[in-house]
Amino acid sequence: MMSKECLVMFVLFTATKSTLIKISDQVVHEVSEKFLSFTVDDTVFYPSIRWGAFNFSSPRLLTLIAGLSPAIWRIGGSPADWVVFNVEQDKLNMSAAHKTTPIAMTKHDWDNLVRLSVKANLRLLFDLDLQLRLGSHWGLSNTVELFDYCVSQGYGFNLDWELGNEPNAYHRPDQAQLTPDQIGNDFVSLVHLVRSYSAFQNSSVVGPDVVGVDGEAADIIKGFLKEAGQYTKAVTVHHYYFRGDIAKWTEYINLTHFGNLKPYLKTAKDIIRNSSYPQMALWLGETDDAWHSGTANVSDRYVSGFLWLDKLGVSAQSGVDVVIRQTFWGHNYGMINDSMLPNPDYWLSLLYRRLVGRLVLDVVTEHSPVTTRVYAHCASHRYYKPGAVTLFMLNVATKNSDKIIINQQFGDGKMDVYLMTPGNEDGLLSQEVSLNGHILKMVDDHTLPELKPVQKDIDEGIILPPTTYLFVVLPSAKLSVCK
Numbered sequence: 001m002m003s004k005e006c007l008v009m010f011v012l013f014t015a016t017k018s019t020l021i022k023i024s025d026q027v028v029h030e031v032s033e034k035f036l037s038f039t040v041d042d043t044v045f046y047p048s049i050r051w052g053a054f055n056f057s058s059p060r061l062l063t064l065i066a067g068l069s070p071a072i073w074r075i076g077g078s079p080a081d082w083v084v085f086n087v088e089q090d091k092l093n094m095s096a097a098h099k100t101t102p103i104a105m106t107k108h109d110w111d112n113l114v115r116l117s118v119k120a121n122l123r124l125l126f127d128l129d130l131q132l133r134l135g136s137h138w139g140l141s142n143t144v145e146l147f148d149y150c151v152s153q154g155y156g157f158n159l160d161w162e163l164g165n166e167p168n169a170y171h172r173p174d175q176a177q178l179t180p181d182q183i184g185n186d187f188v189s190l191v192h193l194v195r196s197y198s199a200f201q202n203s204s205v206v207g208p209d210v211v212g213v214d215g216e217a218a219d220i221i222k223g224f225l226k227e228a229g230q231y232t233k234a235v236t237v238h239h240y241y242f243r244g245d246i247a248k249w250t251e252y253i254n255l256t257h258f259g260n261l262k263p264y265l266k267t268a269k270d271i272i273r274n275s276s277y278p279q280m281a282l283w284l285g286e287t288d289d290a291w292h293s294g295t296a297n298v299s300d301r302y303v304s305g306f307l308w309l310d311k312l313g314v315s316a317q318s319g320v321d322v323v324i325r326q327t328f329w330g331h332n333y334g335m336i337n338d339s340m341l342p343n344p345d346y347w348l349s350l351l352y353r354r355l356v357g358r359l360v361l362d363v364v365t366e367h368s369p370v371t372t373r374v375y376a377h378c379a380s381h382r383y384y385k386p387g388a389v390t391l392f393m394l395n396v397a398t399k400n401s402d403k404i405i406i407n408q409q410f411g412d413g414k415m416d417v418y419l420m421t422p423g424n425e426d427g428l429l430s431q432e433v434s435l436n437g438h439i440l441k442m443v444d445d446h447t448l449p450e451l452k453p454v455q456k457d458i459d460e461g462i463i464l465p466p467t468t469y470l471f472v473v474l475p476s477a478k479l480s481v482c483k
């Protein structure tokens with residue numbers, strides 16, 4: 001059944017453009033099953049924050065975070081390089097090895113993190129402090145203390161490790177300056193340490209979490225690969241389109257940003273291909289639309305979804321295995337808010353998780369306006385039969401709708417449409433989001449809603465109203481590569 005709101009929408013915006021698309025029966029990349037992952041920034045350890053509204057005992061939080069599993073939950077960010085495990089805050093200043101005022105992660109913090117990640121079926125990726133130095137080397141004694149504590153508590157099977165955050169930006173006078181080779185060697189020390197614990201026999205090490213892919217950042221990636229490439233699972237780079245705290249909401253649909261990611265990822269891939277480990281995976285290790293905590297009352301609204309969904313599309317197309325969204329909770333760009341309730345990007349991510357599978361397909365478009373962007377994957381087998389195809393697309397044109405015509409015959413000619421629109425009169429700045437005209441809400445603290453499509457004929461074409469995004473599944477496509 002098509003809802004009334006939805007009907008109104010289709011009638012109001014008669015298509016003025018139309019795009020022809022053809023889905024090629026060829027897999028361009030296979031992403032990780034944990035492709036869509038997320039962070040919590042370790043500013044939560046600051047004495048002034050101490051987790052704030054993040055409520056570890058909230059059943060709603062568990063439902064929401066588990067809703068995105070399997071995924072990687074990364075604890076990292078700039079303060080990673082001054083987080084110290086199990087030292088009383090008032091003694092921290094005494095740490096001779098550390099050049100800046102450290103912040104403490106307590107045993108209780110760690111217990112909460114590990115227990116929630118296990119309950120929610122997540123891997124916990126913890127970013128260790130690379131600024132803890134012992135002479136010219138990484139000082140690993142605090143990590144030994146953390147690892148020993150893990151063993152004493154039976155933790156380990158879902159833990160992975162990183163070392164340092166954005167080491168190409170260690171330019172403050174209170175930060176140790178590190179050469180690319182030194183960073184690579186410090187990763188080797190970490191890998192040897194991890195391997196000396198049987199509890200971590202399945203743990204991975206990834207890095208070097210640079211922001212940028214040229215200059216110093218490129219040199220650090222090369223140093224990391226040269227020294228530690230043999231032992232590590234992925235190269236992690238960070239990416240943001242623009243600075244958030246001074247941005248206007250219109251930046252979030254400014255077309256100039258959408259083209260930036262592809263060349264960035266190509267350069268990262270080229271650096272890896274040119275190394276001795278050309279097959280090494282590439283992850284976006286920390287990423288969102290806008291850096292500097294996103295934009296207040298914008299990054300947690302419907303409008304944030306355009307660049308986020310596009311990033312998921314471009315990354316998969318570009319051969320990225322994992323995209324770690326900054327943040328699940330915290331700052332302006334949290335997927336859930338301080339009431340432990342979903343923001344629009346949570347719903348968008350949930351829908352993505354349910355509909356989009358691991359195999360990435362090529363889509364050829366014709367007569368497409370630059371404001372329309374279309375991606376295709378095999379559908380997730382969790383909800384659809386093998387052979388099904390999922391398309392997702394967005395339209396950043398503010399006035400024109402687009403009509404997407406699939407230039408192929410597929411199965412019984414039916415498609416499932418999942419149109420996401422702003423949930424209230426705040427429009428693009430709505431904190432609520434509707435799916436096919438119905439506002440998305442949790443059923444109760446333990447239950448996420450069913451995400452229901454509207455069934456239509458493929459022949460009708462897919463109407464993509466101005467400034468909206470949507471998913472379409474072709475359930476009976478029977479595409480051979482998707483079987």
Ligand SMILES: *[C@@H]1O[C@H](CO)[C@@H](O)[C@H](O)[C@H]1NC(C)=O
Pocket residue numbers: 055056057058059
């Ligand atoms: C955290 O969640 C629990 C369980 O719902 C609730 O009892 C408690 O009041 C919450 N704490 C805060 C600070 O909101």
Ligand SMILES: *[C@@H]1O[C@H](CO)[C@@H](O)[C@H](O)[C@H]1NC(C)=O
Pocket residue numbers: 093094
């Ligand atoms: C803490 O560190 C600051 C800056 O290095 C220093 O001035 C101060 O004396 C230290 N305090 C203690 C108690 O060590």
Ligand SMILES: *[C@@H]1O[C@H](CO)[C@@H](O)[C@H](O)[C@H]1NC(C)=O
Pocket residue numbers: 156157198199200201202
């Ligand atoms: C590592 O993974 C294997 C295979 O899944 C499992 O049997 C083993 O118990 C795991 N080891 C640890 C220490 O988690």
Ligand SMILES: *[C@@H]1O[C@H](CO)[C@@H](O)[C@H](O)[C@H]1NC(C)=O
Pocket residue numbers: 250251254255256
């Ligand atoms: C989009 O961004 C570009 C580059 O920052 C800027 O020149 C242009 O004015 C922006 N367009 C709009 C409509 O804001």
Ligand SMILES: *[C@@H]1O[C@H](CO)[C@@H](O)[C@H](O)[C@H]1NC(C)=O
Pocket residue numbers: 267270271274
């Ligand atoms: C990769 O190697 C090629 C051939 O040496 C070189 O032209 C290219 O600039 C390198 N790319 C990167 C990103 O280092």
Ligand SMILES: *[C@@H]1O[C@H](CO)[C@@H](O)[C@H](O)[C@H]1NC(C)=O
Pocket residue numbers: 296297
């Ligand atoms: C964001 O919205 C809140 C609540 O409406 C308001 O108190 C706050 O001042 C707004 N912040 C900015 C930067 O607009």
Ligand SMILES: *[C@@H]1O[C@H](CO)[C@@H](O)[C@H](O)[C@H]1NC(C)=O
Pocket residue numbers: 337338339341342431432
């Ligand atoms: C969280 O989002 C819900 C739904 O949009 C809203 O009702 C609630 O006020 C928000 N809470 C906070 C603290 O922003």
